[in-house]
Amino acid sequence: MFAVLIDQFWSLTIAGIALGFIYVLISLGYTMVYGVLRMINFANSEIFMWGTFGTIITSRDLFGYTQTSEPAKGFKLALVLLVSLLMSMLVAGLTAVFVEFVAYRRLRAKGTNRLATLISAIGISIALQELMRLLTHSRPVGAPRVLEKIILSEVWGANIRLDTVITIIAAAIIYFILERFIKLSRMGKAIRAVSQNEDAAKLMGVNLNRVITTTFLVGGLATGAAGFFYVTVFEYTKFNIGFTMGMAAFTAAVLGGIGNIRGAFFGGLTLGLLEVYASAILGTQWKAVTVFIVLVLVLLFKPNGLFGEAVQQTRA
Amino acid sequence: MNQKIKQGLAIVTAAALAFGLASVSTATAANKTYYIAYQGPLSGGEASTGIDEQNAVKYAAKLFMAKNKGITIKVVSVDDQGDPAVASTVAPGIGTNKNILGVVGPAYSGATIASLPYYKQGGLVLISPSATRVSLTDPASPDFGGPVFHRVVGKDDLQGPALAKYATAGVANAKVFIFDDQSAYAVPLAGFVTSGLKKVTGASVVGTDSVPNTTTDFSPTIAKIKTSGATVVIYTGYYSQAAIFIKQLRDSGSTAIFAGGDGVFNQEFPKLAGNAAEGSRVTGVGGLAGISSKLEADFKKQMGVSSGVYSVESYDAANILLEGIKAGKTTRALMLKWVNAYKGKSVSGNTIKFDKNGDISYGLFAGFTSKSGVLVNTGIIK
Numbered sequence: 080m081f082a083v084l085i086d087q088f089w090s091l092t093i094a095g096i097a098l099g100f101i102y103v104l105i106s107l108g109y110t111m112v113y114g115v116l117r118m119i120n121f122a123n124s125e126i127f128m129w130g131t132f133g134t135i136i137t138s139r140d141l142f143g144y145t146q147t148s149e150p151a152k153g154f155k156l157a158l159v160l161l162v163s164l165l166m167s168m169l170v171a172g173l174t175a176v177f178v179e180f181v182a183y184r185r186l187r188a189k190g191t192n193r194l195a196t197l198i199s200a201i202g203i204s205i206a207l208q209e210l211m212r213l214l215t216h217s218r219p220v221g222a223p224r225v226l227e228k229i230i231l232s233e234v235w236g237a238n239i240r241l242d243t244v245i246t247i248i249a250a251a252i253i254y255f256i257l258e259r260f261i262k263l264s265r266m267g268k269a270i271r272a273v274s275q276n277e278d279a280a281k282l283m284g285v286n287l288n289r290v291i292t293t294t295f296l297v298g299g300l301a302t303g304a305a306g307f308f309y310v311t312v313f314e315y316t317k318f319n320i321g322f323t324m325g326m327a328a329f330t331a332a333v334l335g336g337i338g339n340i341r342g343a344f345f346g347g348l349t350l351g352l353l354e355v356y357a358s359a360i361l362g363t364q365w366k367a368v369t370v371f372i373v374l375v376l377v378l379l380f381k382p383n384g385l386f387g388e389a390v391q392q393t394r395a
Numbered sequence: 396m397n398q399k400i401k402q403g404l405a406i407v408t409a410a411a412l413a414f415g416l417a418s419v420s421t422a423t424a425a426n427k428t429y430y431i432a433y434q435g436p437l438s439g440g441e442a443s444t445g446i447d448e449q450n451a452v453k454y455a456a457k458l459f460m461a462k463n464k465g466i467t468i469k470v471v472s473v474d475d476q477g478d479p480a481v482a483s484t485v486a487p488g489i490g491t492n493k494n495i496l497g498v499v500g501p502a503y504s505g506a507t508i509a510s511l512p513y514y515k516q517g518g519l520v521l522i523s524p525s526a527t528r529v530s531l532t533d534p535a536s537p538d539f540g541g542p543v544f545h546r547v548v549g550k551d552d553l554q555g556p557a558l559a560k561y562a563t564a565g566v567a568n569a570k571v572f573i574f575d576d577q578s579a580y581a582v583p584l585a586g587f588v589t590s591g592l593k594k595v596t597g598a599s600v601v602g603t604d605s606v607p608n609t610t611t612d613f614s615p616t617i618a619k620i621k622t623s624g625a626t627v628v629i630y631t632g633y634y635s636q637a638a639i640f641i642k643q644l645r646d647s648g649s650t651a652i653f654a655g656g657d658g659v660f661n662q663e664f665p666k667l668a669g670n671a672a673e674g675s676r677v678t679g680v681g682g683l684a685g686i687s688s689k690l691e692a693d694f695k696k697q698m699g700v701s702s703g704v705y706s707v708e709s710y711d712a713a714n715i716l717l718e719g720i721k722a723g724k725t726t727r728a729l730m731l732k733w734v735n736a737y738k739g740k741s742v743s744g745n746t747i748k749f750d751k752n753g754d755i756s757y758g759l760f761a762g763f764t765s766k767s768g769v770l771v772n773t774g775i776i777k
Contacts, residue, residue: 083618323609358616
């Protein structure tokens with residue numbers, strides 16, 4: 080039973096960390112919106128899915144890579160990857176702002192109850208998914224291989240692959256920038272102020288609508304970056320991938336303490352590793368069972384998640 | 396909640412279709428309109444299978460109408476989402492709508508079982524392109540679909556051993572790792588592959604896994620494959636997951652032979668997987684042996700997309716019903732008789748004929764190997 084874990088420990092760990100970082104970035108989308116609005120953005124899963132197409136459009140349509148073309152090298156490689164990343168972030172960021180405008184802003188202005196916003200968010204997420212399904216004829220979309228999956232080195236029997244290394248390092252940098260942004264920038268402070276006390280923030284002259292839109296945008300940018308890493312590692316996307324990934328990222332956010340950015344970080348990594356280890360030890364059919372038992376246990380002892388506090392706030 | 400809303404919509408759509416049809420049934424003598432139905436998942440997570448199949452049915456109807464002026468064929472979409480619960484709510488309306496002469500489908504075995512009581516009652520003939528569960532054509536089983544149920548696809552208990560044999564061909568003392576996608580299609584098929592392997596000399600099962608069909612990170616499964624020292628990996632799910640998996644397997648440095656069943660048998664598989672698919676072994680129904688590239692090109696021109704999973708089976712099934720309409724079998728009773736006694740050619744030239752339980756006579760499987768981005772037929776697996 081544990082033979083696989085012992086034999087393949089480092090391969091599994093690296094894969095789990097890479098997957099975990101993708102979860103971290105998606106959970107930021109959930110956790111930031113929750114921080115300021117106290118509402119779950121159910122459309123975040125579809126914002127992620129739309130983000131993955133940003134990378135596909137860039138490599139396939141903008142740079143003309145096909146399934147059979149040679150992977151890029153040197154400067155061209157860096158260029159394609161960078162543009163893909165920015166494109167995914169842009170697509171997802173704009174989608175997130177669109178969701179805010181359509182599903183949240185007007186209802187908020189009208190002062191409707193939270194349930195109405197919940198339903199409008201679910202509504203827009205179904206619409207986004209079905210629209211992509213129609214655009215792609217319900218087919219999976221393969222991404223061309225831009226980044227050759229070179230095995231950099233072997234450490235303790237584990238293959239360290241270029242794509243996983245890039246994912247881990249780049250995702251960590253993006254996370255760090257976001258964290259600093261929330262902690263140090265003027266807008267970040269405004270976001271935290273709204274998160275702590277909306278009315279007081281308003282009285283201090285914080286423009287609430289602008290803060291909320293920025294929160295959606297920043298959450299969308301992080302989620303879009305996750306879309307880029309997802310396509311780079313798995314070279315695939317489909318209209319329905321959002322649900323599974325979104326569910327996992329939401330779980331990670333709750334595990335870490337929703338509304339808390341550091342919580343999203345540890346929640347995402349914990350979940351990534353947990354999924355991979357559980358699948359290897361017990362069989363992949365036990366993955367969901369294990370993950371949710373752990374989640375329930377954590378919530379039993381720490382109802383606000385690992386890093387949550389009694390009063391949940393967006394904290395850096 | 397998402398699922399519930401969709402289910403509600405499916406019911407409303409089906410009801411609207413059923414009522415809508417009743418009002419347009421007065422066809423003029425000059426131009427006769429007949430209805431056949433397609434049933435399968437047309438929305439929700441399984442939608443791609445259903446849409447591929449329905450496209451093939453619509454394509455067959457288009458070609459038929461072009462050849463037979465004066466006959467209009469309407470294909471009624473019955474969306475069961477591949478879900479027995481949804482199927483049991485849409486099937487009654489179709490069962491009682493006498494305008495519908497026959498059904499291509501249902502696509503999935505579970506949904507078929509849930510729909511059967513209504514279709515048996517209505518005497519509505521079914522030709523499924525993809526329901527492979529063994530019990531559907533077993534007279535001793537409560538799931539038995541006779542006399543209305545037919546299928547133009549091979550059964551799991553024939554495919555399992557064929558896949559076991561094909562996957563291990565030429566491999567001495569094959570160490571086999573089997574995994575499925577947890578679907579109602581894949582799990583039983585994996586079982587029949589396992590029992591089929593017992594008859595392959597020297598072969599042994601060294602590991603198994605069961606991976607949700609939404610998985611994109613296969614690293615735990617690959618870790619198990621590496622630890623098990625498998626030389627052959629058999630996957631009983633569908634092509635889109637197979638394509639993701641095979642890329643990751645090859646990237647991990649493994650050179651084990653990869654094989655899959657008719658769920659993987661799709662020209663999209665080598666396209667999605669690229670070079671990683673090279674040498675992969677896939678089983679498909681023997682009757683589909685030589686699908687022509689000319690037909691595919693025309694399909695793409697007419698339907699706007701390339702053909703997909705079970706396209707050929709769906710096309711064949713639709714043609715059986717359409718030929719019946721041409722031969723004047725325009726009541727359900729006549730159509731049922733027609734299908735039961737049917738003897739004709741499949742698109743690939745094989746003879747289609749059903750046995751008394753509704754199984755296709757040529758239920759033999761052919762082996763396909765991926766070469767330069769195309770699945771190439773290597774003949775019937777014996």
